[in-house]
Amino acid sequence: MKAASPELMSSIAVPTKLLTVIQLIPALHSGGAERSALEIARALVQAGHRSVVISGGGRLVGQLLAEGSEHITLDLGSKSLRTLGRIGALRRVLRELKPDIVHARSRLPAWIGWGALKGIRPRPHFVTTVHGFNSPGRYSSIMLRGERVVVVSQTLRDYVLSHYRWLEPSRVRVIPRGIDPEAFPYGHRPDDAWQKAFFAEFPALNGAPLLTMPARGTRLKGHHDAIELLADLKRRGIEARLLLLGVIEPGREAYVAELQELIRLRGVTSQVVLSPPRDDIRDIYAVSALVLQLSTRPESFGRTVVEALSLCRPVLGYAHGGVGELLAELYPAGRVPLGDRERLVERAAELLRVAPPIAPLQSYRLSDMQQTTLALYEEVSQLQE
Numbered sequence: 364m365k366a367a368s369p370e371l372m373s374s375i376a377v378p379t380k381l382l383t384v385i386q387l388i389p390a391l392h393s394g395g396a397e398r399s400a401l402e403i404a405r406a407l408v409q410a411g412h413r414s415v416v417i418s419g420g421g422r423l424v425g426q427l428l429a430e431g432s433e434h435i436t437l438d439l440g441s442k443s444l445r446t447l448g449r450i451g452a453l454r455r456v457l458r459e460l461k462p463d464i465v466h467a468r469s470r471l472p473a474w475i476g477w478g479a480l481k482g483i484r485p486r487p488h489f490v491t492t493v494h495g496f497n498s499p500g501r502y503s504s505i506m507l508r509g510e511r512v513v514v515v516s517q518t519l520r521d522y523v524l525s526h527y528r529w530l531e532p533s534r535v536r537v538i539p540r541g542i543d544p545e546a547f548p549y550g551h552r553p554d555d556a557w558q559k560a561f562f563a564e565f566p567a568l569n570g571a572p573l574l575t576m577p578a579r580g581t582r583l584k585g586h587h588d589a590i591e592l593l594a595d596l597k598r599r600g601i602e603a604r605l606l607l608l609g610v611i612e613p614g615r616e617a618y619v620a621e622l623q624e625l626i627r628l629r630g631v632t633s634q635v636v637l638s639p640p641r642d643d644i645r646d647i648y649a650v651s652a653l654v655l656q657l658s659t660r661p662e663s664f665g666r667t668v669v670e671a672l673s674l675c676r677p678v679l680g681y682a683h684g685g686v687g688e689l690l691a692e693l694y695p696a697g698r699v700p701l702g703d704r705e706r707l708v709e710r711a712a713e714l715l716r717v718a719p720p721i722a723p724l725q726s727y728r729l730s731d732m733q734q735t736t737l738a739l740y741e742e743v744s745q746l747q748e
Contacts, residue, residue: 382463382744383413387472389440391421393609393640394579395666396468396494399540404432406733415460417453439472446471453479457487463744466490470497473505488743493519495663499526511743513538515664516685536739540664541732546645547673549723553646565636571602572652572715577644577667580615585657586622594629595708601715608647609640648674653714656680659702665689669727677718679711694721
């Protein structure tokens with residue numbers, strides 16, 4: 364169990380009322396929504412509240428339990444008719460636990476939660492977080508049915524309000540994700556032992572500037588663009604290495620094989636490593652010359668941008684969505700137009716040669732996100748049914 368930093372411990376205010384909060388999420392494997400769920404669960408426990416997460420399980424369950432929360436395994440995310448049959452099971456859990464708040468972080472769990480809440484008296488309060496640019500429509504509209512609707516960036520707030528005109532702006536709250544500056548300390552460099560072990564594990568990454576792209580194994584994250592960028596740099600005589608961090612996940616085998624074929628066709632097999640998610644991401648960022656954020660679909664926030672910049676590592680990303688919003692504010696030199704391959708390689712070459720200085724991060728702190736969310740829970744718990 365990772366101990367909370369003194370800053371986080373001191374930032375968790377003594378609550379006026381102890382709450383039971385249940386978070387609903389499909390699974391606890393990896394991703395921004397999952398990490399946010401763990402971070403809020405940790406803050407709830409530190410403040411004395413009861414924290415429960417209901418999901419289909421995953422590799423992060425151990426961390427969740429170690430940090431003092433409870434976990435109930437219930438598959439609320441599989442897109443099949445059988446999942447609807449779990450409304451009754453969830454309703455029984457809610458009646459037993461008597462939560463003050465049910466917080467849904469994904470569409471299908473939100474629908475199951477919405478159905479389970481019917482008939483329960485007193486009815487727990489319902490909160491939702493919109494983590495991404497969901498396709499507008501009835502299926503996605505459940506995420507706007509919360510008594511409070513959390514969005515993780517101003518860009519996402521504008522998006523939901525433009526597509527759901529019936530949504531009262533007063534119910535929408537912008538709570539950006541944040542990072543613990545002690546977990547990503549400015550100027551951090553991993554010790555010699557870690558570096559020796561890392562490059563022994565991945566010898567292909569040694570000997571040239573390292574480009575790291577932390578992203579799940581899904582096409583929209585822009586892995587193809589990262590591979591093309593490496594090949595374009597090579598054609599310009601610029602040696603580099605590429606780590607596609609987090610791309611190997613269960614169920615993504617066909618996609619990984621597709622990436623490996625592109626790597627072979629571009630002649631960069633000896634310069635690219637694909638890996639599963641790792642817990643030493645801070646140290647990997649710290650030895651990277653450049654961190655890439657090349658999602659072809661707008662990201663709602665872009666936590667990796669903040670993490671890398673907090674460590675004083677340059678970031679190169681497409682100027683759209685939450686990533687573009689963050690780069691415009693924190694590191695304008697790292698922005699390039701979406702899909703502009705020529706500008707991408709030019710900017711990468713510039714940043715590898717001389718990157719503009721990066722100031723210590725003064726915003727997007729995890730403690731701010733946690734404290735604001737817990738204050739929202741207390742506010743919601745006082746609303747009349």
